[in-house]
Amino acid sequence: DIQMTQSPSTLSASVGDRVTITCRASQSISSWLAWYQQKPGKAPKLLIYKASSLESGVPSRFSGSGSGTEFTLTISSLQPDDFATYYCQQYNSYPETFGQGTKVEIK
Amino acid sequence: QVQLQESGPGLVKPSETLSLTCTVSGGSVSSGSYYWSWIRQPPGKGLEWIGYIYYSGSTNYNPSLKSRVTISVDTSKNQFSLKLSSVTAADTAVYYCARGHPERTFDYWGQGTLVTVSS
Numbered sequence: 001d002i003q004m005t006q007s008p009s010t011l012s013a014s015v016g017d018r019v020t021i022t023c024r025a026s027q028s029i030s031s032w033l034a035w036y037q038q039k040p041g042k043a044p045k046l047l048i049y050k051a052s053s054l055e056s057g058v059p060s061r062f063s064g065s066g067s068g069t070e071f072t073l074t075i076s077s078l079q080p081d082d083f084a085t086y087y088c089q090q091y092n093s094y095p096e097t098f099g100q101g102t103k104v105e106i107k
Numbered sequence: 108q109v110q111l112q113e114s115g116p117g118l119v120k121p122s123e124t125l126s127l128t129c130t131v132s133g134g135s136v137s138s139g140s141y142y143w144s145w146i147r148q149p150p151g152k153g154l155e156w157i158g159y160i161y162y163s164g165s166t167n168y169n170p171s172l173k174s175r176v177t178i179s180v181d182t183s184k185n186q187f188s189l190k191l192s193s194v195t196a197a198d199t200a201v202y203y204c205a206r207g208h209p210e211r212t213f214d215y216w217g218q219g220t221l222v223t224v225s226s
Contacts, residue, residue, distance in 0.1 A: 001170075034212045043203055043216035044154065050210060087154060091212045095169040098154040 002026050002090050006099035012107040019075040021102045023088035028068045032092035035064055035073045038101075039084045047086075048073065078104070109134040111204050111217035119198075119224050125191040129204030129217055136185050137162045142207040143187045145178060147200040148219075155200075159207055160187055194224045 003026040013019050023033065031051040036044035046055045048064035051071055061076040075082055083106055088099040115127035129143070136143055144159040158168035160178045168176045172191070180187040191198060201221050205213040 036213075043205075043219050044213070045216075046212070046214050049212055049214075053211075055211070055214065089154070089212065094167055095171070096156040096212075098156070100153050 001095055002029060002093060002097055004088055004090055004097050004099040006088055006102050008102060009100065010103045010105060012105045013078050014107045015078055015080060017078045019078050019104060021073045021086055023071045023073070023099050025069045025090055029090045029092035031067050032090060033064075033066070033071050034089045034091065036087045036089065037084045038087065044087060109206060109215045111206065111215060113202060113204050113217045113220040115220065115222070117221060117223060119194055119222060120226050121195055121224055122193055125189070125194050125198065125222055125224075127189045127202055127220065127222070129187050131185050131187075134206070136180055136187055137182045140208065143180065144205045144207045144213065145189045146203045146205055146213070148203070149200045157189065196224050198222070199224045
């Protein structure tokens with residue numbers, strides 16, 4: 001299985017901050033990477049697919065980059081609605097696997 | 108707007124079979140463009156892909172669960188289902204159904220249903 005490792009596990013930030021979350025794959029996954037946002041008691045919401053494609057309806061302050069084994073999710077200016085847990089997911093090969101999550105907290 | 112809704116028992120006894128159904132509205136499980144998946148999340152933990160099914164009936168399962176999992180589809184009811192046999196407390200989780208796309212992966216999710224394994 002391809003292991004997905006996110007860093008940091010927890011991130012404390014303030015409204016307006018630029019936030020970057022990193023996801024590393026244990027082997028190359030080309031650009032087959034997605035990012036999700038999950039709030040307590042809710043299902044994950046797709047933000048980014050194919051490493052850098054913004055899902056319809058997702059604010060443009062979210063962006064993704066990377067290929068191969070290293071990827072980043074950037075929130076250009078953190079908004080109150082963005083405090084949540086973020087997961088990366090590889091879909092290059094089966095089984096599809098997720099990172100352990102990064103919780104973005106209010107500083 | 109595509110919507111998915113999980114249904115099934117919230118409590119299952121150890122060694123028994125967990126059975127859940129996902130009803131799809133606003134879209135068709137018969138669409139050849141998508142695959143229909145189950146994903147679970149133990150309380151306070153991360154996400155685990157269980158498996159998927161195409162409308163044709165072809166399936167792919169996570170090897171870690173493959174011996175215990177069956178996913179089926181009922182195109183007449185626009186539903187797909189999950190069966191997980193010989194459950195233990197480790198199978199306690201929120202179970203999500205989701206629509207998958209080869210390029211956009213899991214773009215629509217159900218709200219999730221908590222299944223507790225306990226006697």
